[in-house]
C-alpha cells in the first residue's frame with residue numbers, strides 16, 4: 003500500500019494510475035495521521051510553490067511530513083514535491099518550504115525558453131536502487147521554471163543540462179525526489195517508479211556520459227474531438243478547419259483508442275482539442291472528461307486538453323469560472339489545459355488598458371497550477387497587405403506572395419474554431435499571453451491545417467522570436483522531412499500533427515527514425 007499526498011492541485015490522477023498500473027494500491031492522505039502512519043509516501047507536487055506550502059500549512063501537514071521525513075521511511079517527491087523539501091523558493095520568497103534539505107529553489111536564469119518543458123536526460127552522480135534496469139541514456143519528462151540548488155553536494159543524485167547544469171533529483175537515505183515526472187516519462191518512468199515501490203536490494207551505478215544531456219524536440223499527436231451528427235464523440239480532422247465531408251463530420255477513430263496507439267508508437271505528448279467547446283459547456287460534456295480519465299489509465303506521457311476553457315453561466319444561472327473548468331480537467335488526468343478563443347478576448351481586454359486584471363483565465367489557472375499548465379492555442383490566418391503601414395499589426399515580409407503579388411502579410415487571430423477573425427495579430431497575442439502567465443504557445447495555422455504542405459515557417463519564426471516560452475508548431479505536416487525542416491529552420495520546441503497520424507500515412511516511429519542523428523528526440 004502506497005500513501006499519496008494530494009493537496010488538491012494538479013494532476014495526481016496520473017501518479018495514482020501509474021502506481022496502480024504497477025500492481026500497487028494507493029491510499030490518499032485525508033489527514034496528518036495518514037502521513038504519520040504511512041509505510042511509503044509519494045508526494046507529487048504540481049503548480050505553484052507558494053500555493054502548495056500555504057495549503058500544506060492550512061491542512062496541518064507540515065509537522066507530520068517533517069516527522070515522516072526524519073524517520074527515513076521511503077519517500078518519493080515529484081516536481082514541487084522535490085522543491086517543497088528545500089528552505090525557500092524564489093517563486094514565493096516570503097513563504098517557507100519544509101527546510102528538510104538545506105538549499106533553495108531558484109528560477110532558471112538562462113538564454114533558453116523557460117519553462118524547461120520536455121524530455122531530457124540525466125547525469126548520474128551516485129549509485130541508487132531506483133536506477134536498477136535503466137541503461138543510462140533514457141530521457142524523462144520535465145516541466146518547470148524553477149530548480150533546486152542544494153547546499154550539500156552529497157544529496158545530489160542526478161543533474162541535467164539546460165543551458166546550465168541543474169539538480170534533477172536528490173537522495174538522502176530513503177528520501178528520493180525528482181524534478182522530472184516518472185509518471186509522465188513512459189516506460190523509463192514506470193521502471194523508476196517500480197524500483198521505488200519494490201526496491202531491488204543493491205544500488206546501481208550508471209556510467210556518467212561525457213556529453214551534456216539534451217532536451218529532445220517533441221512530437222505531439224493531436225486529436226480534434228467533437229460529436230458527430232449521430233451524437234458519438236469522434237476524432238475528426240478538418241481541411242483548413244472544415245471537418246465535414248459530403249455534409250458529415252469526418253470520423254477518423256475513437257479518441258481513447260487512438261491516444262493509446264500514439265502512446266505505444268512513441269508520441270511524446272498527446273493533445274485533445276474539444277473543437278466545439280466554444281459553444282458547449284465542457285462540464286456538461288462529460289464524455290470529454292471520461293476520455294481523459296480512461297486515457298490517463300494507460301497513457302503515461304503528458305496530456306493536454308483544450309476547448310471551452312472559459313467562464314460560463316449554465317441554464318440555471320450558476321456561474322463557473324474557467325479555473326473550475328480547468329480544475330475538473332486536471333482532476334480527470336490532464337497535465338495542461340489549452341485556451342483558444344478566450345485567450346484572444348483576454349488579450350484584447352489587456353491591450354485596451356495595458357494592465358492585467360489578475361482575474362483572467364490565464365492568470366488564475368497559472369497562479370494555482372503554475373504557468374507550465376497553461377497553453378495558449380492560437381488559430382491564425384494569413385492576411386496579405388501591400389505595405390506594412392497599411393495595418394497597425396505585426397507585419398512580416400513573406401517569401402510566399404499573396405494572390406495579388408503582395409509581399410507582406412500579418413496573421414489574424416480567430417476565435418470559435420476559425421469562424422470569426424479579430425483585430426489582433428498572432429505575434430501580439432503570443433506576447434500578451436506570455437505576459438499574463440501562459441507557459442507555452444500552441445501555434446496552429448488555418449491556411450496550412452490539413453493541407454500536408456508543411457508548417458508555416460514564417461509564422462513560427464515570427465512568433466518564436468517574440469516570446470521566450472516554448473512554441474509548438476502545428477498544422478500542415480505531410481511528410482517526415484517537414485519535421486526536420488521545422489526543427490532546423492525555426493526555434494519551435496515541438497511539432498504537432500494530426501491528419502498524417504490518423505490516416506496512418508506516417509507512423510510516429512518513422513518521424514523519429516528520420517530525425518535520428520539529425521535532431522535530438524526521445525527514442
Ligand code: 1PR
Pocket residue numbers: 224225226239240242243244245275276277278279280308309310311340341342343344379380381417418419420446447450451452453454476477478479498499500501502
Ligand atoms: O477556442 O478555447 O474553445 O478551443 C478550441 C480549440 O479547438 C482550439 O485549440 C482550436 O485550435 C481547436 N479547433 C477549433 N476548431 C477546429 C477545427 O479544426 N474546426 N481544430 C479546431 C484545430 C488544429 C490543430 C490540428 C493541426 C494539425 N485543430 O490542432 O490538429 O492543425 O493538423 P494537420 O497535421 O492535419 O495539418 P477554444
